[in-house]
Amino acid sequence: MSQVVLPIVLPLLLAFLLPVVMRPLPGVGRWLGPLLLVYDLWLLGQAWPAAGAAPFSVAIGGFAPPLGINLYVDSLALLFALAVQLMGLLLWPWSDGEEAPRRQSLALLLIASSTGMALSGDLFNIYVWYELASVAAFGLVIDPARAASFAASLRYLLISGLGSVLTLVGITLVYVRTGTLNLAQLAELAPGTLTGPLGMGALVLMLLGFGVKAELFPVNHWVPGVYASAPARISALLAGVISKLAVLVLARLLYLMQPGAEVAGLVTGLGILGMVSGELAAWRARDLRRMLAYSSIGQLGMIFVAFSLPGKAGALAGLALVLHHLVVKSGLFLLAERWDGALERLRGAGRVSPLAGGLFVLFALSIVGVPPLPGFWAKLMLMQGLAAEGGWLYGTAMAVFMTATVVEASYLLRVADRLFAAPEGKAPRPAVGGLALTSLLGGGLLVALVTVNPLARTLDKVAGVAVDRDGYLLHSLPRERGRVGEGGDPGSHSPLTLALSPRGVERERGARP
Amino acid sequence: MRRFTSLLFAGGLAFLLFSLVATLDFGDPPMRIGSGILAQAPAQVGTANIVTAVVLAYRGIDTLGELSILFAAATAAGLVLARPGRAVSAPKPGGFVLRVGADLLLPLLVVIGLYIIAHGHLTPGGGFQGGVILAAAFFLPLLASPGREPTHAGLSLVEGLAGGGFILIGLLALWQEGAFLEPLLGTGQLGALLSGGTLPLLYLAVGLKVGAELSALLARLMGEGHDVGD
Incomplete structure (x- = not known):
């Protein structure tokens, strides 16, 4: 291996x-x-x-x-x-x-x-x-x-x-x-x-x-x-x-x-701030690529909130959000390549290239979390994790998360609306080709929609591995080593030094009178 | 406003670092990995210079990563600097003493560089240090007579082949012994020039790679009007 x-x-x-x-x-x-x-x-x-x-x-x-x-x-x-x-x-x-x-x-x-x-x-x-x-x-x-x-x-x-x-x-x-x-x-x-x-x-x-x-x-x-x-x-x-x-x-x-709880709380807090700043900036953005960049900050914030939750539920939600964002955000950035410049200039672009417009709507709906799409399941997992945990911090996270979703819906659907509006004057010329890859990602999203159950089972297993600290220790270090959890004060001999030749131990003793 | 936030951030960071350093207890660090390597390395790896055992054997893949970082930096600099139309005014030729002095120094620098690389497993020094000296040797004539064109094709070849050689030695070990970068050829007698198995070869690859990388980086910074490098 x-x-x-x-x-x-x-x-x-x-x-x-x-x-x-x-x-x-x-x-x-x-x-x-x-x-x-x-x-x-x-x-x-x-x-x-x-x-x-x-x-x-x-x-x-x-x-x-x-x-x-x-x-x-x-x-x-x-x-x-x-x-x-x-x-x-x-x-x-x-x-x-x-x-x-x-x-x-x-x-x-x-x-x-x-x-x-x-x-x-x-x-x-x-x-x-x-x-x-x-x-x-x-x-x-x-x-x-x-x-x-x-x-x-x-x-x-x-x-x-x-x-x-x-x-x-x-x-x-x-x-x-x-x-x-x-x-x-x-x-x-x-x-x-x-x-x-x-x-x-x-x-x-x-x-x-x-x-x-x-x-x-x-x-x-x-x-x-x-x-x-x-x-x-x-x-x-x-x-x-x-x-x-x-x-x-x-x-x-x-x-x-x-x-411990302080660092986990800090990660949650930074995740919340990321959601707030990213989504608000995306809402104000005036060109598509900047909007996507800011919204990616917001979504990474959600992912951080998920991973800061203790236990498997958080890891599961985090993994689902990660994979979903990986497919959808890549697709959106590829679409943005053909729709460069100010948002105003996108008016009617979806009518010129219906496939590109359709893909944008698909990705946007999935990011917002409209029910049958995979993004919904990922967000639902995070909601469940937050609700199960309780506490004021996670409660705040939940509230911010819901608001962020509304903001996301507002700015993404605003773009979608513009894409399919009647063009004013000359419609932007569609870029030639370049949709094959985006379509592939869109297709992947739809496949995930159909296979959501086996996917969730696999992810559940992976999330179990992710939080399995004892398993990591067991499989990482050689078995014959001393038992796990020795720790203690920094001066104590680790199992490693005890396993060494007597000379090594002596040397260490010599260094520490 | 932005300036104020930056100041706040920097101040907070400085405070954090100072307060952390203040709580550090000096003089009694736990030597878990350190003492283990000190005890095992001479017998297991066979290099008189233990640092080399760490750099090339115990943490060999870190060294590979560091070589790649240098390569990435030189390549990225090439991408940034390879802009057409950067006119350079005709440089002033160097004086007689400068040119002859550079020519005299060149062989010495090459010999010292290679010596330091070849003895990296015995004495302090090794591929990184020797490679920098080789780069200096390469660059000296260019500085002394600025009109001279650096030879990019040769540099690029050494750059590629030295890095490739490091990885190929590692892959050979994977194929023969079952672990990437495992030292081959036995350990030899501790302290002899031919000891430490494949480690001196790895260091030679490191030295050439570092030398070529730094030379390429400097040559690209010198960038003439045309597309330099590749």
């Missing part, structure tokens, strides 16, 4: 070699990326049954965790890895010309690093992949045809840099307190060591840092500018998939470290 490292490594290999290959053989080179992604999907698909039966850990370099780095393969990680590779394949930048090798290399790096984020079982390794995803995204969001994209990318770079520093400080604090970076061992030690203001501060710093990509409330200034000016496929990829990977990392940290 160690082949599961290949979907991370092979795209990196191809990314390095693509500029070399594409110079003499541009025709061959442009097919290599998509072919590789298909192969990766096949590899990950093969691992699915095994990971579904029992999660497993793959030690990289043959060095057992916690000394080495491991990949932790459970159905949650695989689900996200599959989503990344599939969406990467669908949204592949099929550009030609001189820039093609660079763009495709960066796309491969982005896909590889996101897969790494999903699968890695080591905190610092996750940080490395997160950095790689950020740097690759800086290059990809630049659209040479738009000067605005350079400014947006610069702002993205600055905020992302701040986020990286915060994450690094957080990870340093964690390492200083616990002496380990392995997620499973951290989970084991967290109750004893990562308590008090220090542990909470470390978690909040990581929350803010990883939150940059996840469009978390105070660190999301980059979102509207970047999504409005980047190439549409890249906006779709970043908003649809990459933001969810950051959410996955944060959800993993929350479920594994069990930081």
